[in-house]
Amino acid sequence: VLFSQHTGLLTIDPVRFDAVVNKPVQSADPFDAFFNGGSSHIEVKKTISSPKLTIDVKALPAKPADFYGGVGDFTISSTINNTNIKTNDAVTLKVVISGIGNLRLISTPKVEFPSDFETYEPKVDNKVRLTTEGHTGSKVIEYLTIPRHAGTFKIPALTFSYFDVKSKSYKTLTTEEYTLTVEKGEGNSEQVTGNFTNKEDLRVLGEDIRFIKLNEVRLHPKGDFFFGATTYWLFYIIPVLAFIVFIFISRKLSIENANVTKMRMKRANKVAIKRLKLAGTYLAEKKKDLFYDEVLKALWGYIGDRLNIPVSQLSKDFLREKVFVEANDELKEATNTFLDVLNQCEFARFAPSTDDKQAMDNVYSSAINAISKMENVISEIF
Template sequence: MKRLFFLLLTCLFISTSAFADKTKFTATAPNVVALGEQFRLSYSLNEKGTNLKLPAINGFQILMGPSTSTSMSTQYINGKMTSSSSYTYTYVLLAETEGKFTFDPAEITVDGKVIKSNSHTIEVVRESTKNKQQGTHSSTSAQAQRITEDNLYIKVNVDRKSVFMGEPVKATLKIYSKNKNLVNIEPVKLPTFQGFLTQEIERDSPSTLTGENVNGEIMYTFIRSEYLLFPQHEGEIVIEPWEMNCIVQLSAQARSRGFFDDFFNNYKNVRVPRKSKPVTIKVKPVPNNAPASFDGAVGQFKISTSINQDSVKVDDAITMKVKISGNGNMKLINPLKFEFPADFEVYDPKTNQDLESSAKGMTGSTTFEYLIIPRHAGDFTIPANEFTYFDPKAKRYITKLTPEFKIQVAKGEGGVSSPTISSFTKEDVKFIGKDIRFIKTNNFEPIYKGEIFFGTLNFYLAYILPLFVFILAFVFNRKRIKENADVAKMKNKRANRVAMKRLKAASQRLHANEKEAFYDEILKALWDYISDKFNLPLSDLSKDNIRGILAEKGVDQEISDDFMTILDTCEFARYAPTSGSSEMDSLYQKTMETITKLEKNIK
């Protein structure tokens, strides 16, 4: 009986949830209206409903409504017909009181169920006398004069102008217009955000002109794009201006008005250039009392650690996962360094990221997977570890501990633990017996002391061979002198050799774990290679024109993108927290491959 009751309750819950998900009841209205302005409040329903109940509407007068409109659509997909209906209930309201008002959800009945809409907030502002006077103009010249920096401008809005190192800044490129006659925009120059690591925020729906209260006046705004900016160094960083052409539609009426002029108007589009003002961001260093376990993580995080098994045999693999989730500079978090037992062979952790950039910042999780292989039997302990991050809201460091894991390792097949060789690392393994060499036993003929050298073949070769070598050296030297005279050709020829020397120096920095010097050598190798290969002075090169130069030389787009990505990674990593050796080694290999591909691909 109880099982039947729970089954019926579950079916009722599922059917109610499905009904709630299927039926949508939405309220729409302007966000901002002027005092005395008429506007529409609409409720849309995708099912036929009855008994519509409005919430209390204070501060507004209902002039008309509800007027009901119905639309239906039918589709045939793969021979299957689907149909949908939409019902809209529209009211015309008059704003009578200045202030901000929130409409509670409206209610409507669908198939005996009461459905509620969303709530909506409307702000009523008083229209200035200046705007009313501007509305009386009608000629083209008068309208053009009304397009000023006060009623049409663009801005870079930031959510904060002072942040800690590693704390993101949300930047919004926004257009402000006093009228609704903005019909299009043409990008001229977008900011490069020099000094920041940028991540564009994907928008769920295209941006539209939206009313907004700006200093007590109604402005229609349009969001061009939004970014999360992660500072790369401390101090003041300036966001350079961005430029845009705004296409505004104006009414062009004839000077002499005729009978039909009251019924027909001509319109023309006017291109209005606009430029924003620079914005300065102050980047503060994190406090200097950081614990030893702090590795550059800034934000609010949670950490969880798990292993797939704690009782294994020798040479069986164990997977340990460390998951860090939250909001902050998730891309800059490095793997935790655990003190594994000496009898464990541990591989470099695998990193998996599930991140999303939104208006709230970069959220999601980063998971590190450690592959562990025990080589001897016994009871072992993976000690607890610390993960420390800086919370910019609390302005303090927070340390969280991972749990301690007990591992029991049993003997493998045959009752043996493991070959003795397993105590060495993969690089230190030696093969016994290869260092002993046999004495050479090949036959040889001794030279007798009394043998005559004059007149023998070796005698004549002793004169001929030096003469031949001298002639070859003379020809080669003449050729070398001629090639050295052509400076551009010499630089082109030695570009790859010079780049490889730089990369060799970078390899030495990599093994010495000198992070900044390593990235400097990589950058010098790339810049010097382009300079020598195309005979261009370093002062004339920049990230903006390198892509164009590579395109002119017929370089594939993929190779060009890899080259620019390496430049961006090096510039960012010089100021980022310490990178792991695996990331530096991967960058080194990718640089070698990219230069090799460039050498083969350049036409």
């Protein structure tokens, strides 16, 4: 199952298989003619390949504000662990997006929690399996939040829009709205001093007067004037020096950033290393799909940036046509190695294997070697 990330004409390379078939041959032996009908069989090696496919990917219509990348057929539900709590107690809001489509590519929807709540990074769990109809399953998102003040608060309903491929239109789903009753708990940090009990009070005061100073106030002896002191002159000198340094750095950055192509080529290796580190994390966690996705992103991203190839033209055929015509022997060899690793990665991603860990280790090592080899060759040329 493929999910396109780009619009336009995309090419799917042929898949080739080496097979052994039995071919009947006529025998001149009279005993074969009597017992075997006059024929025998020999094994012949044949290469079978699928046709090259070209897909025209069209862009989605104008996207609504609550569209998070979902394409398919989905439902949404939500639950909350408790609505009557005390301050500083954790609240977990669970949102489940289920159905058939690109579940893994849906970004995390944003929940508008009250401003007095302390929120944390959501936990996402993709429970997806591959079927004949595509990826099916659910995306479970857990939002953890902690109320810091007592009162009654509302968590508004979450709206989720997705593109329905059957009706070719956007559909909007809505979760339940929750009302939370928060009571004052022990060890509450609401009390500051006097009657100023919470953030709301401080925000109102901040509109007209300054808040009182709670710490000790430092007083200076009479006659100890700031004017004319060393500190006074530093207030003039330091900004001038900072401005000169700022101008110098800005000019340097402007010169470097003027050539966008040069910056893109320069950063290609760093971006690839960063993606491979993330792939290494997925390798250690044995997350096969995420691992192969990240390795392919690192490989294609690196070669596109390093050779300055537009995304619309980035393909194996283009690499062979462009690089093999213009490049020297070393770059051709490095490109062949690079293409071999791409094929190895794509094959290992979907091929059944009794040892996924070993296959992932091999792909990871090959990807690092291919990028290193390509980087060495390109550095010598440029």
